[in-house]
Structures are given as C-alpha cells and as structure tokens.
Amino acid sequence: MLDRLGSQFETASAGYASEHGIERDPDWFVLKMQEEMGELTQAWNKFSGRGRAHGKSNGELKCLIEDETADLLGHVLLFAHYHNLDLAQAIERKWHFQVAL
Template sequence: MLERLGSQFETASAGYAGAHGIERDADWFILKIQEQLGELTQVWNKLSGRGRRHGKSTEELTALMADETADLLGHVLLFAHHHKLDLPAAIERKWRFQATL
C-alpha cells in the first residue's frame, strides 16, 4: 500500500515539477522534507502561541497544519520512492508491526 501511495505522489510531483521547470535531483528530495517540516513547525508555533497568527483562527490553522502534514508525508514517501526504500519492511523492523492502510 505504501508503494502505491508513493507512486501516486511521484506521479503528482513529477507532473508539477515538469510544468514548473523544477529539477528534482537527489538533493531535492531531502531538502523538500526539511522545507515541509519547517512549514509544519511554523504552523504549530502559531497554534501553540509561539508565533503570530496573522489573523488566522484556530480552525484555519488546524486545517493548515493538516495540509502541511500531508505535504511532509508526501515528501517522505517521495524520498523513499526515489531511493527505492522498502518502508513496509523498515516499519516492521523499527515499529514491530505490519503496516496496512
């Protein structure tokens, strides 16, 4: 299931990159994870009172936090897909359960 989800993110990402002239080299995949984690952290800081909300409500920020979490998940899966990592096997080794979505 994770492989299929990774492939879906790959299709979407490759299409976006092609349309906007973005080069997705090996560094791009890890740098995007860092970027998305930063964006998620920024939203969390606003929700937890450590940053300015710029007029956004708790509901708006919570929705934005979900969006940024989805972006982070997508980029983790893109990284794994690009490097041909076996995430289900790694989850079983590290977390001691079989991942089923």
C-alpha cells in the same frame, strides 16, 4: 499501500516539476522534506501561540497543520520512492508491527 501512495505522490510531483522546470535530483528530495518540516513547524508555532496567527482561527490553523503534515508525508514518500526504500519493511523492523496492505 505505501508503495501505491508513493507512486501517486510521484505522479503529482513529477508533473508539477515538469510544469515548473524543477530538477528533482537526489538532494532535492531530502531538501524538500526539510522545507516541509519547517513549514509544519511554522504552522505549529502559530497554532500553539508561539507565532503570529495573522487573524486565523484555531480551526484554520489546525487545517494548516493538517495540510503541512500531508506535505511532509508526501515528501517522505517521494524520498522513499526515488531511493527505492521499502518503508513497510522498515516499519515492521523498527516499530514491530505490520503495515496493512
């Protein structure tokens, strides 16, 4: 399941990078995770009252948190895909449960 999802993110990301002339070198993948974590943190700060909500409702801010979490997950999977990491095996090793395939 994680491999398939990683491949789907790879297809989308490679197309976007090609369209916009972005070079995705090994550093790009880890830097994008950091960028997305920053965006998620910013969204969380708005939702939790630690940042300006710019007139957005709690529902809109929750949607923003969901979107930024999806972006972060996507970039984690892209990082794993690019570096040929077996996340399912790592989850089983670190978290002691099996990933449903």
